[in-house]
Amino acid sequence: MEIVLLLILTGLLSVIMFFSLKKLIESLNKDSQKYYFKTMQALDKKIEEKNKETNEEKINNEFYEEDKKKVEVKEGIDKSLLDIYNNADYENGNALKIANKVDAIFKIDEDKIISDFVKNNTVDENYKYYQSIYDRFSPNLIYKLKMLNKDNQINEISKMLNEDEYKVFYDYLKHHKFKLNRFLLDFELNIEKTNPVIEVITGDKNKNYNHINPYVKTSYSDDIYKGIIIKYQDRIYDYSINERDV
Structure with missing residues (x-):
């Protein structure tokens, strides 16, 4: 009789633990999901602010170039x-x-x-390389690169360039502190200047x-x-x- 009661008690405890764990997991999943969405929203906001800064910087540069x-x-x-x-x-x-x-x-x-x-x-022979490198940067790729740190951005860009393009990119890195938005703007201006x-x-x-x-x-x-x-x-x-x- 005691054995039967022990088995019943063990079964009840197992059921209680199962539902408790299930509830805990669901709660964790919801919290993780909330955290994920909050993080993505924060990233999107940051990217939007960066894009706005870049556009303002580009407009200022265009006016500056116009004056020159x-x-x-x-x-x-x-x-x-x-x-x-x-x-x-x-x-x-x-x-x-x-x-x-x-x-x-x-x-x-x-x-x-x-x-x-x-x-x-x-x-200027570099014109075609400025153009071919710049053309590789689709909105999709730019978004993915912005999720990476600076070193990983440089590595990813280097991997997708051919030998001649890489020489132009490497020369740029020797003379500039790399920032993705600034790099894209510089290459756009180089295309215009060497057209x-x-x-x-x-x-x-x-x-x-x-x-x-x-x-x-x-x-x-x-x-x-x-x-x-x-x-x-x-x-x-x-x-x-x-x-x-x-």
Whole structure:
């Protein structure tokens, strides 16, 4: 009889312990889940704040770079051209006579100007590596990297680069203290500064200068009466008569 009671008591204790443990585990799971969500929310908030700081920093830098832009205007243009617009023909609306006078004075070899410009502005070979490295950073990858510490970020980035890209990245690390947001912004600015595209703007729809060099891209503007404007990286070279001169 005592043995039966002992077995019953043992069984009851086992059941009580089972439900107690189950309740404890459920409680721990809920607490862990709450902690996890709180942690993720905190991380998301931190990342959002960092992104905001980066965007503000980027905007400030863009304004800073804008202030630094060099604009070279009216190279080699005879200033007597502007006097044409002050004479009686202009006041009387004699456009043909004005056009003939402009054509007689304003003579430039546009092809030669562009060819000489190409010769004097060599392509920075690092441009393609800045671009290829920067293109690897999808929003997904950036988010994953932000979950890592600085050393692990550098390791992960290094592993995904080819040999030439790694040399450019390693050179960057030698001269900069690595911060992911700053690194991405620096590479974006480097792409802009080393962009080899030479935009040639003309007012003549029948003209195209793309044959001069693979990096030359012709575009059209009806603001230009005669000549060309060259845009290259952060500089502008104006060899034109346009509506601003009238």
